[in-house]
Amino acid sequence: MASELDVVPGIATRREEATGFFQRMVSKGLGWARKNSLWQYPFVTACCGMEYMSVSSARYDxxxxxxxxxxxxxxQADMLLVVGTxxxxxxxxxxxxxxxxxxxxWVVAFGxxxxxxxxxxxxATVQGIDHVIPVDIYIPGCPPRPEQVLDGLMLLQRKVQNQQHKLIDRVPVPTLAK
Amino acid sequence: MAKVVIEALVARFPGDVYDPYEGAGGDDCAFVQKSKIVEVCRFLKTDPAMAFNMAPYITAVDYLGAEPRFEVVYNLLSTAHNHRIRLRVKVPEADLELESVTTVWRGANWFERYCLDMYGISFRNHPDPRRLFMYDEFVGHPLRKDYPLRGRQPLVPEREVKDIFRGPGPVGRD
Known part of the structure; x- marks a missing residue:
């Protein structure tokens, strides 16, 4: 005779689903934190630097x-802004x-x-910095208007927000000490 | 105004300074034989009646298809007499070497390196015969008329800079 326990539908806790849920929560939180504190490294080489100054000072802020x-x-930087030729x-x-x-x-090609x-x-000129390094956001314009830059920044924020993070087991860091 | 200078030059170096004319900007110009350029420049610098103490601009021109193909142009200025002249030296493609005038004007150093970089015209007895703008691995001379319009150069790795310290910092620094 089958016991009653055999036919009671249990709650299916599949490990992958649970991990996926947790991963999504962590990804969402991390993405939110990262997208709102993009510390930048301005690699300013040319006249686009003027628009960079404009976008980073009070009016466009x-x-x-x-x-x-x-x-x-x-x-110390998260976002490399390549501004200029x-x-x-x-x-x-x-x-x-x-x-x-x-x-x-993340890398932003500014201009x-x-x-x-x-x-x-x-x-003499590199035909786009993607010949050298990977680029996330391209902002067109010669130079771009500050609104364009902010639009590009918001696109980057969306990209950062939607990035997925995987939970992995932490591998012990090898030490050089013997 | 500087016509007297050119006339004196032609009188002093007959055959070596030739074809004087007045340029479009009002500067007086003349052609100089390739082998005599240092001699002429030294005379212009040291003679008190000339006193050309500055070489504000030395450059080169590529007349592709003409013979001789290149020309090195010396723009000279005398601040004492307010004279300005232009000397042109024809350089054939077969023999792209001139005597350097850095012994006359030290400021000619970078201009001659520029000519070496952009046109491939080299200068004998130059104290520092390197390229001025482009890096050493750059192939060709970009201001020559036969340099390809869309010529792309290979990207090179960063070279080691000897006077930058890149090791661990001193004790106590982060």
Whole structure:
């Protein structure tokens, strides 16, 4: 005779579903925290820097999006703003700055020169910084209006918010001490 | 105004300074033989009646298809007499080497490096014969007329800078 327990429908707690729910919660919280405190590293090389100054000062006020803190060390920054033309001589420097930033990091190509080389279709200019480093957001314009920059920043915020995080078991960090 | 200078030059270096003319901007110009440029410049610098103590701009021109193909242009200024002249030296493509005038004007150093970088015209006895703007791995000379319009250069890794300290900081610093 089958016991009653055998036919009582139990609550199906599948591990993956539970983990997925937890992951979504963590991702949402982390994304919310990250998107509202994007610390930037301005890699300003050219005239787009004027628009960068405009967008970061009082009238357009990038601080409304939590991105008002320029860090002049790439190790403390989340968002690399490449503002202006990057030439072939500078490209390895940009690459080193990118590599020095700690994860998670995002890159914004500010203006048409950083995005595609712009009208500097010549021997000295890198035709878009995506030849050197990966780019998340391209902001067109020569130079872009501050509204465009803020639009790009909001797109980046949406991207940061929607990023998924995986729960992984922490691997013990190997130490050099013997 | 500087016509007297050119006339004196032609009289002093007959055959080596030739074809004087007045340029579009009012500057007086003349052509100089390639082998005599340092001699002419030293005379212009040291002679008290000339006293050309500045070389504000030295550059080169590529007349692709003409023979000789290149030309090095020396713009000279005398602040004492307020004279301005322009000397042109024809350089054939087969022999792209001139004597450096850095021994006359030290300021010619970077202009000659510019000519080396952009046109590939080299200068004998130059104290620092490196490229001025482009990096060493750059192929070709970008201001030559036959440089490809959309020529792309390979990206190079960052070179080591010897005087930047990149090791761990001193004790006590973060």
């Amino acid at each position: 990038i601080a409304r999006f939590g991105a008002e803190v320029p860090r002049f060390s790439p190790r 990057v030439n072939c001589k500078q490209a390895p420097i940009l690459q080193r700055v990118y590599e020095q930033m700690s994860e998670p990091k 048409v020169c950083a995005s595609s080389g712009g009208f500097y279709d010549n021997y």
